[in-house]
């Protein structure tokens with residue numbers, strides 16, 4: 001049974017947790033240890049589409065429709081794959097939004113290092129072009145907020161493993177079940193802007209700048225509450241990013257001060273099995 005405060009009938013429209021440090025950026029998870037004795041350590045990656053989930057391999061798209069990239073990212077895989085238990089939990093979250101006429105759609109999960117490097121380069125170039133007044137260190141701080149750093153990756157060094165290379169991280173959005181159209185979450189997927197911070201619209205509501213029924217606020221609440229209720233943690237700077245079993249998952253549980261939370265991650269870096277393109 002995964003560690004979580006699962007509610008039988010969660011209020012999917014409940015307000016979201018606010019980041020404790022609204023000025024902080026990015027999360028340093030690499031010092032969280034791994035438990036290689038955990039039975040889930042060797043759990044296989046599975047194709048999420050074959051598991052009945054809606055998927056769209058955003059980074060592999062060749063039709064130019066994958067903003068903010070508008071082109072495929074190097075090494076992107078066509079299969080949206082995640083660890084078997086992660087697939088099961090996403091299915092549970094998907095079922096929890098069905099009564100609202102909604103589905104979850106997974107845009108990325110397991111990610112090869114080459115793709116992680118391609119994303120890092122994209123954000124480096126974007127931030128440099130948009131924020132030339134910032135120092136190189138300040139620019140890197142923004143890049144780190146939106147992408148895990150792949151540059152020191154070493155299979156033998158567990159402090160260098162980007163979370164998406166473990167199959168325990170998933171990037172998820174809500175879509176209308178009938179039309180398949182992506183809902184308005186108030187920011188685009190992978191949009192490097194404060195609008196993407198999960199609590200952005202909660203803060204606007206607190207300041208009286210939006211109404212309590214604002215679609216962007218409500219959609220974001222439904223997505224995050226559905227995923228968190230089955231055991232995922234959300235990355236505070238990306239409304240779409242969720243973890244289970246990764247170093248970021250453990251770090252977030254610790255930051256939230258959850259008593260009895262696991263102390264070590266159970267998914268390490270892995271490879272796509274042969275047969276999954």
Ligand SMILES: C[C@@H](N)C(=O)N[C@H](C)C(=O)O
Nearest residue numbers: 119146147148163164190
């Ligand atoms: C690039 C974005 N979709 C993402 O996955 N960011 C997280 C923080 C990561 O790269 O680990």
